[in-house]
Amino acid sequence: MGALFLKECRKIAKSLVYYVYLVAFVLFITGQMSEVEWVDRLSEPQPGQESYGYGYSSDERVIMQSGLETLFQELLSNRFATYPFGFYKEVTLNEEEQEVLKRAMQQCTGMEFEQMAEENVAYWTEVYRMGAEESAAEYSEAEMWHLPLRENLSYEEFEQVMEKAYEIVGSGSYYEKSSYEKRGIAALTYEDALEHYRELCEEDRVSGAQMRLFCDYACIFLAILPIFVGVSACLKDKRAKAAELIRSRSVSGAALIGCRYLANVVMCFVPVLLCALLMQMPCVYAAGQAGIKADVLAFAKYSFLWLLPVIMVVLGAAFFLTEATETILAIPVLLAWAFGSVFSAATLTGDFGWKLVTRWNTFGSYGRYAEELEQLYRNKGMYMALAVILVLLTVAVYEKKRRKGEMLYGKLRKNNS
Amino acid sequence: MLFTEKEREIYFMETEIQIKGLCKNFGKKQALQSVDLTIGPGMFGLLGPNGAGKTTLMRVLATLLPKSAGEVRVCGVPVEHAAEIRKMTGYLPQDFSMYGNMSACEALDYLAVLSGIPKAERKKKVPEMLEKVNLLEQKNIRVKAMSGGMKRRLGIAQAIIHDPRVIIVDEPTAGLDPEERVRFRNLLCEIARERIVLLSTHIVGDIEATCEEIAVLNHGEVVFRGTVESLLKLVENKVYSAEVSARELDGLKERFIVTGILNRGSTAAVRIIAESMPLAEAKSCSADVEDAYMFLMHSISATPVQKGSEQA
Ligand SMILES: Nc1ncnc2c1ncn2[C@@H]1O[C@H](COP(=O)(O)OP(=O)(O)OP(=O)(O)O)[C@@H](O)[C@H]1O
Ligand SMILES: [Mg+2]
Numbered sequence: 001m002g003a004l005f006l007k008e009c010r011k012i013a014k015s016l017v018y019y020v021y022l023v024a025f026v027l028f029i030t031g032q033m034s035e036v037e038w039v040d041r042l043s044e045p046q047p048g049q050e051s052y053g054y055g056y057s058s059d060e061r062v063i064m065q066s067g068l069e070t071l072f073q074e075l076l077s078n079r080f081a082t083y084p085f086g087f088y089k090e091v092t093l094n095e096e097e098q099e100v101l102k103r104a105m106q107q108c109t110g111m112e113f114e115q116m117a118e119e120n121v122a123y124w125t126e127v128y129r130m131g132a133e134e135s136a137a138e139y140s141e142a143e144m145w146h147l148p149l150r151e152n153l154s155y156e157e158f159e160q161v162m163e164k165a166y167e168i169v170g171s172g173s174y175y176e177k178s179s180y181e182k183r184g185i186a187a188l189t190y191e192d193a194l195e196h197y198r199e200l201c202e203e204d205r206v207s208g209a210q211m212r213l214f215c216d217y218a219c220i221f222l223a224i225l226p227i228f229v230g231v232s233a234c235l236k237d238k239r240a241k242a243a244e245l246i247r248s249r250s251v252s253g254a255a256l257i258g259c260r261y262l263a264n265v266v267m268c269f270v271p272v273l274l275c276a277l278l279m280q281m282p283c284v285y286a287a288g289q290a291g292i293k294a295d296v297l298a299f300a301k302y303s304f305l306w307l308l309p310v311i312m313v314v315l316g317a318a319f320f321l322t323e324a325t326e327t328i329l330a331i332p333v334l335l336a337w338a339f340g341s342v343f344s345a346a347t348l349t350g351d352f353g354w355k356l357v358t359r360w361n362t363f364g365s366y367g368r369y370a371e372e373l374e375q376l377y378r379n380k381g382m383y384m385a386l387a388v389i390l391v392l393l394t395v396a397v398y399e400k401k402r403r404k405g406e407m408l409y410g411k412l413r414k415n416n417s
Numbered sequence: 418m419l420f421t422e423k424e425r426e427i428y429f430m431e432t433e434i435q436i437k438g439l440c441k442n443f444g445k446k447q448a449l450q451s452v453d454l455t456i457g458p459g460m461f462g463l464l465g466p467n468g469a470g471k472t473t474l475m476r477v478l479a480t481l482l483p484k485s486a487g488e489v490r491v492c493g494v495p496v497e498h499a500a501e502i503r504k505m506t507g508y509l510p511q512d513f514s515m516y517g518n519m520s521a522c523e524a525l526d527y528l529a530v531l532s533g534i535p536k537a538e539r540k541k542k543v544p545e546m547l548e549k550v551n552l553l554e555q556k557n558i559r560v561k562a563m564s565g566g567m568k569r570r571l572g573i574a575q576a577i578i579h580d581p582r583v584i585i586v587d588e589p590t591a592g593l594d595p596e597e598r599v600r601f602r603n604l605l606c607e608i609a610r611e612r613i614v615l616l617s618t619h620i621v622g623d624i625e626a627t628c629e630e631i632a633v634l635n636h637g638e639v640v641f642r643g644t645v646e647s648l649l650k651l652v653e654n655k656v657y658s659a660e661v662s663a664r665e666l667d668g669l670k671e672r673f674i675v676t677g678i679l680n681r682g683s684t685a686a687v688r689i690i691a692e693s694m695p696l697a698e699a700k701s702c703s704a705d706v707e708d709a710y711m712f713l714m715h716s717i718s719a720t721p722v723q724k725g726s727e728q729a
Contacts, residue, residue, distance in 0.1 A: 003530045011527075014518055241514035248479050248510075249531035250503040250579075256531070403499070405482035 001255060008263035017232040021225050022271055025218075032217040033279055038286030041363070042206065045193035052193035054185055056368060061149075063184035064158045068108055069147050070174050070183075071165055075101055076117060083172040083344055097168050104161045110150045120145060182351070182368075196364060203366040205295035206287040207280050208302070212360045212369065214279055215306035216348075218272060222310045223338035223357045226268045230318030231330050233264050238326055253399040261319055261391050268311050269303075276303045305380060306358060313356070313383040314338075316390030323394045323401075352379045431493040432458045432582060432613060434478065439487035441473050441637075448473040450637040451487070460609045462624040463617040464710060465634035471617040472511050474634070475585050478615070479508040491583055492613075504532075507581035511588050511617075513572035517561030521552050521571050524560055525578060532579035546574040549604055551597065565592040573601060577608060584614045590623050602627045621707040633713060640717050645706060652704040652712045657689045659699040669695075676711050 012018050045052055057063070074080045075098060080091040093101070102113040109116060123145035159177070166175040174180055188196070200209055237243040246256070276299035287294035295301075314334060321330035341356040348361035350372045358379060360369065434456040441449040448470045463471050476482040478491060480499040489496040496502055515524040522543060529539045547553040550570040560568065569592055576584055586605075590598045598620075605614050606627055618624060624631055624645065631648060633641035641648060656676075661669060662684050669675060669687065673695055677688035688702075689695050690712050 003536060007527050007530055011516070236516065240516045241512065242516060244476075244481055244510055245508070245513065245515070245528070245575075246531060248481055248503060248506075248508040249528060250500065250533055251531040252500065402480075403483060405476065 001259065004251070004255065004259040005263055008260050009267055011236070012229070012233065012263060012267045015232060015236075017228050018267065021229050021268070024225055025221055025271065026275065028221045029214070029217055029275055029279075033214060036210075036283075036286075038283070038290075042200075042286060042290040042292065044197055045190060047190050049190070049193075052188040052190060055188045055192060055196065056182065056365065057184045057186045057192070058181075059184065059186065060155045062186040063181060064108075064149060064153065064155065065146065065186070066184040067158065067162055067175075067180045068105065068149065070180075071101065071161070072105060072116065072120075072147055074174075075105070075113075076120070080169045080173060082170050084170065088343065089172070091169055091173070093168060101165055101168065104164055108150060108153055108158065108161060109148055111148060116147065179351075183347070195367075199366040200364050201292050203370070204364060205298070206292055207283050207294040207296065207298035209364045209366070210283040211276060211280060211298040211302040212306075213363055214276055214299075215302050215358075216360045218276070218303075218307055219310055219357050219359065220338075220342055222268075222272065222307055223314060223341060224335065226264070226311050226314045227318050227331055227334045227338075229268055230264055230315040231322045231328055233260060234319055234322035235326070235328070247402045253402060254395045257319070257323075257391065257395045257398050261315065261394070264315050264319075265308075265312055268315065269308055272307055272311070273300065273303050276300075305376070309380040309383040309387070310356065312387035313390070316387035316394070319394045320390045320397070324397045352376045354379060354382065356383070432611065433490075433492065434583065434613060434615070435488070435490045436474075437488040439474070439477065439489055440485045441470075441477060441482065442485045448637050449477070449484075452634075452637070452639055454632055454639060454642065456613055456615060457630070458609070458611060458613055459630070460606060460614045460616065460628045462628035462631040463615065463634065464619075464621075464624065464631060465617075466714065468636075469634040470637040471634055472587055473637075475508070475587050475615065475617065478583075479503075479506055479585050481508075505581050506583040506585060507576035507579065509572045509576040509584075509586040509589055513568060515560045515568075515571070518559055520557045520559055521547060521563070521567075522556040524571060525574055528575045529578050534579055542578055546578045549577075550574045551600065566594060566597060569593055570597065570601070573604070582612050584608065584612060586614070586616045588617055588619065590618060590620055598623070599626075621705070621710060625706045633710065635714065635717060641713055648706060648709045648713070649704050652690055652709045654701060655690050655692060655712065656702055656704040656708050657691060657695055657699040658686065658702045659689060659696050660684055660686055661696070674711050674715050676708050 078092050078098060080093065082089050082091050105116075106113055162175045162177070162180055166173060166177075169175060174183070200206060204212075237246055280296075280299040284294040284296055317334055317337075318330045321333060322328070337356060345351075345355065345357070345359055348359050349365065350360060350368060352358045352372060352375045358376060434454070436452055436454040436456075439449055439452040440447070452470075452474065463474070465471050473482065477484050477489065477496065480496055480502050484496065491502050492505060494501045494505075515528075519527065525543050525546060526539055529543065534542065544553060544556070547556050550573050552567065552570055552574065555563075555567065558567070560571070563571065569589060573586065573589055576586060584605075589605075590601060593601060602623060605616070608614060616623070616628070628645060630644055631641070632639050633648075660681075663680075666678070666685055666687070669689065674690040675687055676690060677686075679686040688708070689699065690708055694701075
C-alpha cells in the first residue's frame with residue numbers, strides 16, 4: 001500500500017499537468033496577495049485620529065442606517081440585486097411596487113422621497129465638484145451625506161419595512177433578515193478600532209487574519225486547478241493503453257483508487273501548505289517587530305480547515321466523473337460548479353452556507369468570524385464526507401468496469417471489423 | 418486467507434485450466450461458441466486466423482471479460498473469483514503498452530507493486546527479469562522510446578515477475594527478431610515446467626519449437642485439439658513439392674492448396690497439399706505444421722477450388 005502510494009506520487013510528480021498546477025497556483029496567489037504595509041496595520045489606534053476606517057457593526061442604529069440607505073439607492077435606480085439559488089439576478093419593480101416601498105421609506109425618515117433624492121443628488125454633485133478641485137480625501141466622515149432617519153424610529157418598524165421589501169423584491173435579496181443584519185457598515189469609532197486591534201493581536205495573533213485572507217484567494221484557485229490534475233490522473237491508464245494490463249494485476253480496486261486519490265490529494269495540498277508557510281513568514285516577522293507574538297501555526301490550521309476539504313472534494317468529484325465516463329466531462333461540470341460558487345456569492349466575507357468556495361476577503365474581523373465558525377465547520381465537514389463518498393463510488397465504478405470488461409456507458413471497445 | 422485441507426488440495430495442487438461450454442457474445446456477435454478445452458501444465462499453443470477468438474478466450478481466462486455462458490476453472494478456481502485468479506495468472510495483452518514516460522525498470526517495478534510484491538523481493542526480481550528478457554542494459558530507456566520488440570520483451574517480463582502458475586501470453590513473439598524469438602521460446606519453455614503457459618501465435622515456428630499440445634480456433638469454435646504430432650498426421654503423405662512452369666501456377670492454385678511458391682525465372686518450385694499425387698513429376702515430402710494448419714483451415718471452411726475462384 002505504502003509502495004503504491006509513493007509510486008503514484010512519483011507518477012504525478014512526473015506529469016506536465018502537475019507542473020502547470022504548481023506554476024498556476026503560485027502565480028495566482030502571489031498576484032492576489034499584495035504587499036502589505038505591516039507597520040500601518042500593526043500600529044495601535046490612537047485617540048483623536050481623523051479616521052479609523054470602516055467596519056461591520058451589529059449596532060441596531062447602524063444596521064437601520066445601512067439597510068435603509070441600500071433600499072434608497074436601489075429604489076433610485078430601480079435595480080435590485082438578488083441571488084436566488086446563489087446566482088445573480090437583477091429585479092426591477094413596477095410603479096405600484098415602487099410606490100409601496102417609497103411610502104415605507106417616507107415613514108422612516110419623515111421626509112418626501114423626492115426630497116431625499118434631491119438632497120442626495122446635491123451632495124454627490126458637490127463631491128464631484130470638490131473632487132475635481134481638491135483631493136477627495138478631504139471629505140471626512142462628518143460631511144458625508146446620510147439618509148436622515150427619524151429620531152424615534154424603532155428597530156421593529158425598520159424590520160417591518162425590510163420584511164415588506166423582501167416580499168416585493170424576492171428571495172436572495174439584501175432585505176432578507178439574515179442578510180441585512182450582517183451588513184451594517186459604519187465608520188469605526190476609536191473604541192471600535194481599539195477592539196479590532198485587540199482582536200487582531202489577541203485572537204487572530206496577526207497571522208490568523210493574514211492566513212484567512214490567503215485562504216480566501218487560495219480557495220478560489222483550489223476549486224478549479226485540482227480538476228485538471230484529477231482528470232489527468234484518471235485518464236492516464238487509458239491514454240497509455242495500459243488500462244487492461246493494470247486491471248489484470250491482483251491489486252484491489254479499493255487499494256488502487258485509494259492510493260491514487262490520496263497521492264493526488266497530498267501532491268496538491270503540500271505545495272499549498274508550503275505557500276501558506278512562506279506567505280505567513282513576513283507577517284510573523286512584522287508582528288515580532290511590533291512586539292506581538294504571532295501564531296506560527298496559523299498557516300497549517302487554516303490550510304487544513306479551509307483548503308484541504310476543497311481539494312479533497314474537487315479531486316473526488318473529478319475521479320468519480322472521469323472514471324465513470326472515461327471522458328473529460330468532469331472539467332466542464334466542475335468548472336461550472338466552481339465558477340458558479342464564486343460568482344454567486346452575495347458577500348465576499350463570510351456567509352459560508354454550503355458554498356464550495358468559502359470567502360473571507362477581509363483582514364481581521366475575528367469576532368464575526370468566530371460567530372460563523374460553526375457554519376464553516378459544518379460546510380467543510382460536509383465536503384470531506386462528500387469526498388469520501390465520491391471516492392467510494394469511484395472504487396465501485398472501477399470494480400464494475402473491471403468485472404464487465406468494458407466501459408460503464410457507451411459502446412464496446414472494439415467494433416466488429 | 419485460511420483454507421480447509423480439501424480446498425488446499427483443489428486450489429493448490431491442481432495445475433489445469435478447465436473450460437466447459439464457454440460462450441462469449443459481443444452483442445449479436447458470437448466470439449466464442451461452446452468452447453471445451455482442458456489445458457494441463459506445459460506449453461499450450463493456440464492457433465487460428467484473425468478474429469478466431471483467441472484474444473477473447475485469453476481475456477476471459479485473465480478475468481478481463483465476463484463469460485456469457487459455460488464454466489471455466491483455472492487451477493480449480495472458478496473464473497468468477499477474479500481476485501484469486503489474478504493472483505496466480507500473468508497476462509501479456511496482444512497490444513501491450515505502459516506509461517510512456519516510465520523507464521523499463523520503473524514500469525516493471527510499478528506493475529510488480531500492483532501484484533503486491535514486497536520491496537525486498539522487487540529489488541531482486543526486477544533486474545532479474547530484465548536480465549531474462551535481455552533488457553538490463555537498456556533498463557533506463559523510456560517506454561515511449563522503445564522499439565516494438567523491446568516493448569514486447571518488457572511485456573513478457575511483467576507477465577512472469579510475480580511468479581504466476583498460469584501464464585497467458587497473446588502473440589508474445591510478434592515483432593521480435595529471430596534471435597530474440599528463440600531466446601524467448603527457451604525462456605517460456607524453462608518456465609513452463611511446472612506451470613501452464615498458454616500462448617497464441619500466428620508464427621508456426623513457435624508452435625513447432627515449443628508446444629506439445631495445441632488447439633486451433635476458428636470462428637469461435639475449437640476445430641482441432643491435440644498434440645503437434647496428431648496435427649501433422651492430418652497431412653501425412655499429402656505434401657508434395659514440384660517444379661512447374663509459371664503458366665501452370667494459376668491452374669494449380671485452383672485445384673490444390675499451395676503452401677509455398679519459390680519463383681525461379683520461368684519456372685517455380687511449389688509446395689502442394691493434395692490427397693493423391695497431384696502431378697507426375699511431384700515428389701512427396703515431409704509435412705510441417707504450417708502445411709497441416711493450412712489443410713485444416715481449408716478442409717473445414719471451403720474447398721480449394723472455391724477458394725481459388727474467390728481470389729480470382
Ligand atoms: N470488445 C469487443 N466488442 C465487439 N466485438 C469484439 C470485441 N472483441 C472482439 N470482438 C470480436 O470477436 C471476434 C474475436 O476477436 P479476437 O480478438 O478474440 O480474435 P483473435 O483470434 O485474437 O484475432 P487476432 O489473430 O487478429 O488477434 C472478432 O470477430 C472480433 O471482431
Ligand atoms: Mg488476438
